[in-house]
Amino acid sequence: xxxxxxxxxxxxxxxxxxxxxxxxxxxxxxxxxxxxxxxxxxxxxxxxxxxxxxxxxxxxxxxxxxxxxxxxxxxxxxxxxxxxxxxxxxxxxxxxxxxxxxxxxxxxxxxxxxxxxxxxxxxxxxxxxxxxxxxxxxxxxxxxxxxxxxxxxxxxxxxxxxxxxxxxxxxxxxxxxxxxxxxxxxxxxxxxxxxxxxxxxxxxxxxxxxxxxxxxxxxxxxxxxxxxxxxxxxxxxxxxxxxxxxxxxxxxxxxxxxxxxxxxxxxxxxxxxxxxxxxxxxxxxxxxxxxxxxxxxxxxxxxxxxxxxxxx
Numbered sequence: 001x002x003x004x005x006x007x008x009x010x011x012x013x014x015x016x017x018x019x020x021x022x023x024x025x026x027x028x029x030x031x032x033x034x035x036x037x038x039x040x041x042x043x044x045x046x047x048x049x050x051x052x053x054x055x056x057x058x059x060x061x062x063x064x065x066x067x068x069x070x071x072x073x074x075x076x077x078x079x080x081x082x083x084x085x086x087x088x089x090x091x092x093x094x095x096x097x098x099x100x101x102x103x104x105x106x107x108x109x110x111x112x113x114x115x116x117x118x119x120x121x122x123x124x125x126x127x128x129x130x131x132x133x134x135x136x137x138x139x140x141x142x143x144x145x146x147x148x149x150x151x152x153x154x155x156x157x158x159x160x161x162x163x164x165x166x167x168x169x170x171x172x173x174x175x176x177x178x179x180x181x182x183x184x185x186x187x188x189x190x191x192x193x194x195x196x197x198x199x200x201x202x203x204x205x206x207x208x209x210x211x212x213x214x215x216x217x218x219x220x221x222x223x224x225x226x227x228x229x230x231x232x233x234x235x236x237x238x239x240x241x242x243x244x245x246x247x248x249x250x251x252x253x254x255x256x257x258x259x260x261x262x263x264x265x266x267x268x269x270x271x272x273x274x275x276x277x278x279x280x281x282x283x284x285x286x287x288x289x290x291x292x293x294x295x296x297x298x299x300x301x302x303x304x305x306x307x308x309x310x311x312x
Contacts, residue, residue: 001013001016001023001024001025001026001063001064001065001066002025002026002045002063002064002065002066002067002091003025003026003027003065003066003067003068003106004023004025004026004027004033004038004040004066005025005027005028005031005032005033006027006031006066006067006070007174007176007178007179007180007212008066008106008171008174008212008215008216008219009025009027009066009067009216010033010178010216011176011178011212011213011215011216011217012064012066012215012216012217012219012220013025013033013037013038013216014216015216015217015219015220015221016064016220016223017037017038018220019220019221019224021062021220021224022039023037023038023039024038024039024040024041024058024060025038025039025040025041026040026041026042026043026045026054026067027040027041027042028042028044029042041054041058045067045087045091046083046084046087048087048090051087051090051091051094052090052094055091055094055095055097055098055100056094056098059098059099060095060098060100061099061100061101061102062100062101062102062103062104062223063091063092063095063100063102063103063104064104064219064223065088065091065092065103065104065105065106066106066219067084068081068084068106069081069083069084072180072182072183073182075144076142076143076144077142077143077144078143078144079143081143081144081146081147081148082143082147084147085147085150085151085154088105088151088155089151089154089158092105092155092158092164093158095164096158096162096164100164101164101165102164102165102166102223102226103155103159103164103165103166103167104166104167104168104169104219104222104223105151105152105155105166105168105169106169106171106219107148107149107151107152107168107169107170107171107230108144108145108148108170108171109131109170109171109172109173109208109232109234109273109275110140110142110144110145110148111138111140111145111148111149111152111170112129112131112136112137112138112139112140112145112170113136113137113138113139113140113141114129114141114268114269114270114273115139115141115268127270127271127272128270128271128272128274129270129272129273129274130272130274130275130276131170131232131273131274131275131276132276133170133229133230133231133232133276133279134230136276141268152168152230155168156168156229159228165226165228166228166229167222167223167225167227167228167229167230167231168229168230168231169218169219169222169231169233170230170231170232170233170234170275171215171233171234172207172208172209172210172232172233172234172235172275173207173208173209173210173234174209174210174211174212174215175209175210175211175212175295175296175299176211176212176213176295176298176299177212177298177299177302177303178212178302179212179299184241184244185244185248185296185299186299186303188200188245188248188258189248189252189299189300189303190303190307191257192248192249192252192254192257192258193252193303193304193307194307195254195257196257197257197258197259197262198245198257198258198259199259199262199263200241200245200258200259200260200261200262200263201241201260201261201262201263201264201265201266202242202260202261202265203240203241203242203243203244203245203260204240204241204242204265204271205240205241205265205266205269205271205272205273206238206239206240206241206271206272206273206274207238207239207241207273207274208234208235208236208237208238208239208273208274208275209235209239209244209292210233210234210235210288211288211290211295211298211299213290214235214288214289214290214295215233217286217289218233218280218284218286218288219233221284221285221286222280222284222286225283225284225285227279227283227284231279231280231283231284232275232276232277232279232280233275233280234274234275234277234280235275235277235288235292236274236275236276236277236280236281237274237292238272238273238274239292242260244292244296245258245260246258247292247293247296248296248300251296251297251300252300252304
């Protein structure tokens with residue numbers, strides 16, 4: 001798998017091993033992995049020659065491709081997205097040419113058309129978007145979403161022409177230990193731990209959140225299946241951001257520091273954004289094991305342990 005040291009990748013290793021896979025993982029030299037059960041490769045996936053040599057030497061039967069440019073605050077419109085489209089196609093071709101059988105790549109809910117029907121540019125208002133893999137239009141508004149979607153279209157044709165088994169995992173909103181400290185759940189927890197105000201929107205948006213450990217288990221189940229095409233990786237449940245923020249405030253005893261309305265609510269996004277997870281449940285045979293309250297509690301405890309240990 002690629003991206004073995006990333007937020008999602010680290011949580012996929014255990015489930016893959018539990019399913020009997022011998023796991024080879026790529027990661028940059030800047031990342032570390034505290035696992036003796038993974039064969040680590042330090043290849044630069046943006047270097048076509050290194051990619052071809054790596055795939056030739058490992059000759060994997062299955063490939064889970066998670067690596068991408070994900071720097072918080074930059075990845076939505078970064079030109080690096082284009083580099084990763086090209087790198088992913090090189091990887092897929094090398095995988096096929098060296099006998100690979102099943103390929104799963106990570107997509108995103110950002111591929112879907114988030115603009116509610118009939119809404120004009122700049123308008124706000126209530127709207128619900130339940131994303132179905134086959135019925136909901138894909139019309140990304142960011143370069144990140146567009147790059148993922150274009151890659152999905154190309155991979156669909158690649159799989160059809162080469163006979164390679166393939167699925168496309170459209171991952172929704174994740175949280176959990178190890179998350180980038182600038183993302184919503186982690187940033188609020190850290191602010192409250194430091195006794196600082198957590199500036200938030202009104203919290204009226206409702207989103208589909210999934211614990212990252214569940215996401216890792218879902219991806220392992222998907223690559224271990226024969227399900228083809230796009231599959232939403234999500235909880236299938238819509239939760240208001242305000243509810244999540246209140247739970248964090250209660251757990252840390254500092255709900256008074258949450259500043260609702262200090263930040264504007266994003267425009268041109270649906271108020272409710274949730275995944276249709278019937279393919280994941282009925283075809284892949286997987287459902288989440290971690291409910292939101294327990295998942296947030298475990299995440300708070302993880303950050304608190306770091307705080308008490310003096311690790312920022």
